[in-house]
Each structure stands twice: as structure tokens, then as C-alpha cells.
Amino acid sequence: MCGVFAIFATSLGIEEKRELTKQALAQLQHRGPDAWGVYNSPKATLGHVRLSIVDVAAGHQPMVSGDQIVSFNGEIFNHVELRAELESQGVVFETRSDTEVILKLYQRDGIDCFRQFNGQFAIIIWDKREQRLIAARDRYGIRPLYLLPYRGGWAFSSEMKAFDCLPGFRRSFSPAGLLEHGLLWNTLGETTVYNDVRSVESGTVKIFATSGEEQTRRYYQLGEELSARRDQFSSFEQAQEGLTQALSDAVTLRLRSDVPVGAYLSGGIDSTVISRLVKDATNHDFRTFSVAFEDESLDESLYQKMASEDVNSQHNEVRVSRQNIADSIADTVRHTERPIFRTAPTPLYLLSDKVQQERIKVVLTGEGADEILCGYDAFKELKILEAWKKNGYSPKVEGALRDLYPHLAHYSDPKHFGLIRLYYEGFLDDYDNEMAGLNIRFNNNKILERYLNPDFGLQVDKDRMRERIAEQLPADFKHWTLMQRNSFLEMKTLLQGYLLSSQGDRMALSHGVEGRFPFLDHQVVEQAFAMPDEYKLRGFEQKAVLREAFTGKIPQQIIDRPKRPYMAPDLISFIDDSGNLQGMAAEMMNDQAIRDAGLFNHEMVAKFLKKFKRGVPKDIGYRDNMIFTFIYSTQLCHYWLNKPVQDAPDYGLCTVDIVDTL
């Protein structure tokens, strides 16, 4: 895995661009600690930091072939098949790398190449012949790619922090972006939480001309194979076989690597299934890694060990305490580059450190299964609301509500049940609007508006938010089922904005570890998307087709255990029994620090903290944890904006330094 950086602008001299790119690459070296390189030309400078995985000896970047130059972060898993096809047409390759396949396929098909890739990528191509710069991102936003208008042109980067070394630019929060992120766990479209910084949308390719013109073309949209695949399976049994085959193929493709591949085990069904498929595909010993917690209520190590023993892996765990969270949250947020809502990324930051120490560079994980197979409780909530609205309140609806969140004390206590019912009753009118399952998250997070600095003059406007979301939706969205609509929205918000970025790419790559996600192979995704809803959510049994398909193949206890979200200790890690903020939180959350940053209403923050003057109660709810983590992590982002880490390039690791005069 790697990092990319580029500057496309004629207002800067070639030498200036080259120096800036080297500085920027130094800020990305955690993504690619093995080597770095630059390609320099009067119009475009491309940079690359490399984590060597495929063709370790020859796959250096940026790579030049004829009039095209590429800098690429990620993997094209089907490069072997694409290469064979090109070779059969007489194309000659000089390396074994997937990077060269990108160039040669682009030379044959232009921007139609991207839809042929099965992979996870952010790709920048400078096409000298066409005098255009191409920037493309994978289907689901696994690999990041940001852009910034700069000096009459553009700068591009895998991570926003590399922009911090561009003279004349400093990242600053966009209050509207911050609020949108707060409500949805992501900003929509190309926007980010920072002014001027944009994100290349997943599934799109952008074309920049030397004239300054910019075009965006979408090459993929979730659900595009729906009509072709609608009748793919005629029974539940066939669907199980189909899913097993597609997943198995996805795992096999993702085991392509010249270095050893490991796996993360969460203790849940998804990662256990992936490990089982790795074992079946290789029959080799492999390494697995897990996060364990000192807090027993959060710890899942019993199930993680069960999964590891089942595939006989060499297992390592990182045991995380509240103190570890408090100590590492600042470094975590430097890498997430945006506010977070839970501290859960921090243990994954610590885990990738461990994986790197163990010299593993690639891990397979179970990410994406919940989005495509209705694994989240939001899907159940929607189904309950739909049944309730259609047929009225019934014992079946009541039973389903009671079972919603067994891990939350206030849901399982029968004395409180009526209040839970009352809470959901409030969503009966609008649960099936464009926002589907996001209505509940939006409502719960609306409170953040009150905490933002009132000088921003921001007000949560649900109708405006619905319009913003509607702009992102494909034309046939309204013909989809409620479950499919919610899948789409979860993939665009929680998955991209949080799970794949804050908790995924940025945590793994903070220590040069590449995550691979078989459930996010587009063949698996499209197949699952087109399955009837009841194969995924059978009654209220989540991911039914997956559970059934792997019954007898993985430990039954893991299949049968109730779903629980991966969580780490939040507020309790930062406030002691006397209500005092601990460590860096004391510096970042005190009244003066809040006033100085100017992002939040300092009176509200003070009131909020006063609530914990006798410590954090044992049964604290989602909202208080979320509010604190959001504010604290925003303050930490602000801290890093003003104190960017400026690492120097390691010149000994430079493998490419091309100067092109054309």
C-alpha cells in the first residue's frame, strides 16, 4: 500500500514543484515506508511513497510508459487476468507489477480502464499526449484521494495532512462541513470538513485539462447490476452457494501478494468467515490479529480465540486499556484528519503498530458485510417501523423492539420498554423518506448543532439535508426496497466516512499496513445487493444468508452470538472519578482552549463537562459519549492544523527521480 501526491499547475516552476512534492511525500511516509519517488515535468509533478507488496524489486513509482505516467495507491487484484488479455493482443510488459497493467490498459482503453479493475485504488495519471491529468478512485472509497485548488492548478494527495506543507495554504474547518459530518458521520459528495479541500468521490474519475477545465465521470454506482442480477438465484440455498463462491473468489484474489498476508479477527461472524476462507484457499499457517479490552464489557477475546483456534492461526492480540486510549487519541486523530464519534479507531491504531512490528504488511478483514447483508440494527429498526406502520403495533413488532439492543442495558430492562416504544413511535412518519435509516442517526446527532459556536449561525435544517442527500442518489433509487436504499446510504456515509477511512485506511496505514476487504469485492456487493431482502434479513435474523452458508464451517457459537458493535471505552477514558479531565484532554477541553479554537460554544461545553463532576456514570448513553468524543477530536484536529508535523524526506529511500522537460 502506498501514498500519492501530485501538483498539476504551470504557475510553479519545475524545481519548486519537485521540492514541494518531496516535502509532501515525507508527510505520507507512514503509508509507504519502503521507498519514494517523484516524476517532474513543467506541467505535472507526481509523487509516490511505497509499501512494497507486488513485484517488490521492480514496481517502483511513479512509473512511466510512453507518454503516460502513473502514481497509484492500492491494488488491482485482477491484474493477472488483465495482463494476460493485453499480452494476447501483443502488449509487452517490463515488470510484473499491477501498476504497469494500469498504464497499459489506460493506453488501450482510456478512462474506460477503471471499470475493468477489481481493486481498491486511488490513481493519478499524467497523460502527456492528451495533455490531461486523470484522478480516479475505487468503487467504494476504500483508498482516499483529496484535491485542493492551488496556485491556479491543483494539488492531489492520499491524505490531507500533506497539503499542510504547501506555502500559502493552511487547512481550516468549514463549519457547515463540520456540522454535516456531525450529523451523518461523513460529508456528502466532494466536500470535506475543511475549506477548499475536496475528496474525489468513490466510483468516479476526474479529468483536468491544462486549460483549467475539470470534468467528473462516474464509472460505477452501487446497484448498477440490479436488473441483470435480480433473478440470479431461484432459492435461498442457491443464494448461499452463490455468496460462498463469490466470497471465496474475492478472498483468493486478495491473497495475491509477494509478501505474507494476515487477517484481523473481531470475534464476529464476518472476520471469522474471511479467516476460514483464507485457510481453505491456502491451507497454510497464517497470522491473525485482534484488539482485546481490559474493560470486560467490551472485550471479545473469547470469540477471537475461538475463531483463531478454528483455523489454527498464529494469533496475536493487543490488549487495550482506558489509559492506552487516552495516551494515543491525539496521534489517532492526527491520522483520521477529521472528528470521530467514538474512540474505536484508537485500538486499531495500536493494532497496526503491532502488525507492523510483526512484519506483516497486508491483512484481510470483514469490513462491508454489515452494509451489504443488512447487518446493522438500523436495518432492523427500519423493518420494524415498516411492519408497524403497515399492520399496526403487534406482539411481533413488540418482540422485535425488545430484542433490538441486547447489549444496551436500557433496552433490555422491561421496566423501560414502553419508553423505547415511544421513542421509535416518533419515527413512524418519516422513516421511509430519502434518508431511511439515517433519520435516527441524524436525530440523535442533531444535538451537536447546539454545541457549535453560535457565531457560525448554523441551524440544522432537515429539509435541506434531505435535498443534499437526494442530490447524491441514483435515478432508480426510489424503485429500490427500503433495505436497498438504506444499504446505499450506509455505504455512502458510515462506511466511507468512518469505517473505511477514520477506522480503516488511516489507522492501518498509520503503520504501513494494508487492509483488504473481500466483502467489498464489487462482484460480492452487487450479488448481495440484488438478493431478496428476506435472504439478508430473514425475519429479524441479520445476515441470514451468510450465517446459513457458513453453518458447520465456522464455530457455531460465533454464528449464534448476538450482534454487537465494536466499541472502545469513550468518555470514561478521559475523565476521572472526581470529574477531572485527564492528560491532553485537560489541555484541549478547558474553557480557554475551547474559546481559542473558536469552534464550539464554550458555555455549552462547560455545562456538559459539569455534568460529570462526580465522574462518569456507569450507565452512560450513546449521546454523551458521542458529544464528548466529537468535541475532543475536533479540538485535536484543530491542534494538528496549527502544529503540523513536518517530517523531512529520507533521501536514502528515493528510488525514482525523473525530470522530463516536456
Place this chain on the structure above:
Amino acid sequence: MIKDDARQALVAFISENYMVDEDEIPLDQSLIDEGIIDSFGLIEIASYLQTAHGIEIAEDELIRDNFGSVNKMIDFAARKVGTSCAS
């Protein structure tokens, strides 16, 4: 008069716990719909009413008619207190 005091105390509780100014708390609208509390907040408020008014709330009383707004909660608590005094 007693009801007014009870309402004021409930508003103060909500203001203190959910970080809203007292004049921002709607008396006749749902606190959930207004984004002031989530499901956990409802439980905290129910538990406050039990303690503050010395009442026991039964499961079948946890309905929108009783908890749908500040005024409904106060009316409900007053009825409960009345019932327990009479018995």
C-alpha cells in the same frame, strides 16, 4: 401552583442534563422530535419523575399520551400523585 413548580423543576432538570436553555425547551412538543433527548434521555427523565414525585411508573403507562411532551409528563405525574394519595 404545585404543577407550575413541578414543571419548572422538570424544565430545570432537562436544561441541566441536556444542555439546553430553559426558554428553548418546548412544553407541548416531543423532546425527541426536537432532538433534545434520545431514548436514553427518556429513561433518565422517567427515572427523575419517579424520584421527584415519589411515584412508581408501570410499563403500560409509558406511552406518548403521558410522555409526549413536558406538559404531558407533568399532567401524568400529577394524576399519579393524586391517585396514590387517594388510595
